[in-house]
Amino acid sequence: xxxxxxxxxxxxxxxxxxxxxxxxxxxxxxxxxxxxxxxxxxxxxxxxxxxxxxxxxxxxxxxxxxxxxxxxxxxxxxxxxxxxxxxxxxxxxxxxxxxxxxxxxxxxxxxxxxxxxxxxxxxxxxxxxxxxxxxxxxxxxxxxxxxxxxxxxxxxxxxxxxxxxxxxxxxxxxxxxxxxxxxxxxxxxxxxxxxxxxxxxxxxxxxxxxxxxxxxxxxxxxxxxxxxxxxxxxxxxxxxxxxxxxxxxxxxxxxxxxxxxxxxxxxxxxxxxxxxxxxxxxxxxxxxxxxxxxxxxxxxxxxxxxxxxxxxxxxxxxxxxxxxxxxx
Amino acid sequence: xxxxxxxxxxxxxxxxxxxxxxxxxxxxxxxxxxxxxxxxxxxxxxxxxxxxxxxxxxxxxxxxxxxxxxxxxxxxxxxxxxxxxxxxxxxxxxxxxxxxxxxxxxxxxxxxxxxxxxxxxxxxxxxxxxxxxxxxxxxxxxxxxxxxxxxxxxxxxxxxxxxxxxxxxxxxxxxxxxxxxxxxxxxxxxxxxxxxxxxxxxxxxxxxxxxxxxxxxxxxxxxxxxxxxxxxxxxxxxxxxxxxxxxxxxxxxxxxxxxxxxxxxxxxxxxxxxxxxxxxxxxxxxxxxxxxxxxxxxxxxxxxxxxxxxxxxxxxxxxxxxxxxxxx
Numbered sequence: 001x002x003x004x005x006x007x008x009x010x011x012x013x014x015x016x017x018x019x020x021x022x023x024x025x026x027x028x029x030x031x032x033x034x035x036x037x038x039x040x041x042x043x044x045x046x047x048x049x050x051x052x053x054x055x056x057x058x059x060x061x062x063x064x065x066x067x068x069x070x071x072x073x074x075x076x077x078x079x080x081x082x083x084x085x086x087x088x089x090x091x092x093x094x095x096x097x098x099x100x101x102x103x104x105x106x107x108x109x110x111x112x113x114x115x116x117x118x119x120x121x122x123x124x125x126x127x128x129x130x131x132x133x134x135x136x137x138x139x140x141x142x143x144x145x146x147x148x149x150x151x152x153x154x155x156x157x158x159x160x161x162x163x164x165x166x167x168x169x170x171x172x173x174x175x176x177x178x179x180x181x182x183x184x185x186x187x188x189x190x191x192x193x194x195x196x197x198x199x200x201x202x203x204x205x206x207x208x209x210x211x212x213x214x215x216x217x218x219x220x221x222x223x224x225x226x227x228x229x230x231x232x233x234x235x236x237x238x239x240x241x242x243x244x245x246x247x248x249x250x251x252x253x254x255x256x257x258x259x260x261x262x263x264x265x266x267x268x269x270x271x272x273x274x275x276x277x278x279x280x281x282x283x284x285x286x287x288x289x290x291x292x293x294x295x296x297x298x299x300x301x302x303x304x305x306x307x308x309x310x311x312x313x314x315x316x317x318x319x320x321x322x323x324x325x326x327x328x
Numbered sequence: 329x330x331x332x333x334x335x336x337x338x339x340x341x342x343x344x345x346x347x348x349x350x351x352x353x354x355x356x357x358x359x360x361x362x363x364x365x366x367x368x369x370x371x372x373x374x375x376x377x378x379x380x381x382x383x384x385x386x387x388x389x390x391x392x393x394x395x396x397x398x399x400x401x402x403x404x405x406x407x408x409x410x411x412x413x414x415x416x417x418x419x420x421x422x423x424x425x426x427x428x429x430x431x432x433x434x435x436x437x438x439x440x441x442x443x444x445x446x447x448x449x450x451x452x453x454x455x456x457x458x459x460x461x462x463x464x465x466x467x468x469x470x471x472x473x474x475x476x477x478x479x480x481x482x483x484x485x486x487x488x489x490x491x492x493x494x495x496x497x498x499x500x501x502x503x504x505x506x507x508x509x510x511x512x513x514x515x516x517x518x519x520x521x522x523x524x525x526x527x528x529x530x531x532x533x534x535x536x537x538x539x540x541x542x543x544x545x546x547x548x549x550x551x552x553x554x555x556x557x558x559x560x561x562x563x564x565x566x567x568x569x570x571x572x573x574x575x576x577x578x579x580x581x582x583x584x585x586x587x588x589x590x591x592x593x594x595x596x597x598x599x600x601x602x603x604x605x606x607x608x609x610x611x612x613x614x615x616x617x618x619x620x621x622x623x624x625x626x627x628x629x630x631x632x633x634x635x636x637x638x639x640x641x642x643x644x645x646x647x648x649x650x651x652x653x654x655x656x
Contacts, residue, residue: 020348042344107640178340184639274607311513312436
């Protein structure tokens with residue numbers, strides 16, 4: 001058993017590059033369809049932020065802090081660091097009586113073009129609010145106030161991360177084989193592609209218990225506020241908009257992508273083995289088309305799959321295509 | 329026969345992503361070592377710029393225009409669009425009685441941080457001189473003046489591109505199966521990985537004829553002026569500096585890399601199947617170490633292979649490693 005051919009980059013008459021990977025679609029009862037190796041162990045990276053946000057709600061911390069759905073969407077986000085995202089996290093921390101120095105995510109330049117330009121041209125360094133994970137970290141700090149833990153909430157044995165790990169293992173229904181340190185310094189627990197798809201299927205089939213209510217709230221927050229989950233021009237935001245809110249989707253670094261389809265009761269998880277985001281975006285596009293929640297001709301779909309790739313003189317050089325046997 | 333495991337990205341206790349590829353080492357007589365499929369057809373992209381520059385010298389056009397070694401290095405370059413690169417191409421075109429509008433490479437923002445910032449903060453659009461291929465195109469225009477061709481020198485049937493194709497097929501010793509349009513709008517002819525390595529071995533074992541003299545001149549230009557071949561902080565420039573000029577190396581888009589080792593009489597070509605530059609840089613680093621021309625502990629080597637990857641708080645998250653069976 002090995003990874004499956006998924007996405008090809010064509011240029012002229014030849015396939016120039018090939019991306020292989022693993023993908024699993026689950027319903028409430030188990031695996032419905034799979035490509036590659038369902039048992040492949042991966043780091044879900046940011047694709048599991050809605051799992052990491054479950055303890056925030058289940059503990060009662062989110063309600064105690066009066067979090068809105070926009071804030072909950074931001075807790076599940078890899079945002080672009082646009083002014084809107086930065087201001088929302090800033091206001092959130094103020095509401096907790098905390099500030100930027102309480103974050104432990106570190107600083108990086110924002111993707112958002114306007115904010116990036118503002119910082120660059122005013123010789124201003126980015127702050128931790130710009131970190132794409134600052135919403136998740138604001139969620140961690142909200143949970144931490146409730147749990148009364150110490151300030152270093154990204155330590156793997158801190159009560160916040162212990163709660164995240166326990167929840168992660170429950171919803172994937174797996175004992176995690178270990179963790180890596182993520183770009184934002186939080187531990188990222190490993191699971192199988194199947195375990196991640198199983199967790200997404202649980203979000204798509206939430207029960208009426210406390211966990212089910214928390215899952216429904218996060219999925220609704222994400223699909224109602226796609227601009228908070230990523231940003232203008234980003235795949236999560238644009239594809240959720242293209243689907244008119246029928247699915248919640250989330251990318252993760254190193255080419256992970258998940259989707260939650262409540263109407264069909266399906267969860268999807270995929271990992272491109274080489275870690276290329278262009279391929280995970282193309283592959284999730286193919287699977288969303290395959291599952292009939294995304295129109296193949298929509299500009300947001302074409303931007304990731306099949307549509308022409310132009311060079312800097314506007315000439316068509318090729319496109320990204322499904323490999324033979326990969327659907328969509 | 330299929331691609332070989334080459335480079336792994338490790339995070340914590342697990343291999344997170346894997347890059348596969350093809351690599352061939354040739355001497356003057358043929359293949360010395362190979363991984364993956366030597367006969368895999370690829371687009372060499374910018375890795376073959378020293379081949380594309382051969383007609384410029386062999387025709388007598390370079391000497392007629394009085395080109396310097398710095399200009400010849402730039403003809404083989406994917407430069408960063410730093411002020412130095414832009415000024416050199418600008419002066420070159422002026423010397424021909426031509427200007428920026430005569431280029432057919434198109435415009436993109438330069439990689440060079442200072443020049444990028446200057447353009448961004450002065451609200452200035454990049455021009456064609458900033459295109460990483462503008463040196464190659466200045467070479468095309470120099471050859472074109474000699475050949476008295478029309479202005480659209482990137483058309484596949486233009487005398488300039490016909491000369492490039494004929495030379496490409498001679499030095500790879502293959503009939504090309506076709507071409508794709510490159511990012512800079514020039515045709516890029518396909519060949520096998522073995523054919524590209526064979527061509528590089530010819531550069532490493534130049535004869536005393538006109539072609540051999542042209543090859544020696546380009547290789548010497550590249551290794552004497554590594555700052556013109558790419559730019560500060562770039563793999564071609566930094567690795568050539570780290571090797572003290574004993575090899576000429578060149579990257580190409582979609583994860584191609586070649587090396588010319590005159591002292592050993594060896595040529596190297598590799599392609600990472602998924603097109604990831606981080607992996608082609610790591611793989612050429614491994615092969616240069618394997619061939620004993622690069623010190624594994626040199627900071628420039630460590631930057632591409634084995635050295636720690638830090639997140640934005642300076643924590644070590646993992647590193648890039650050789651896959652089992654790939655040397656270095």
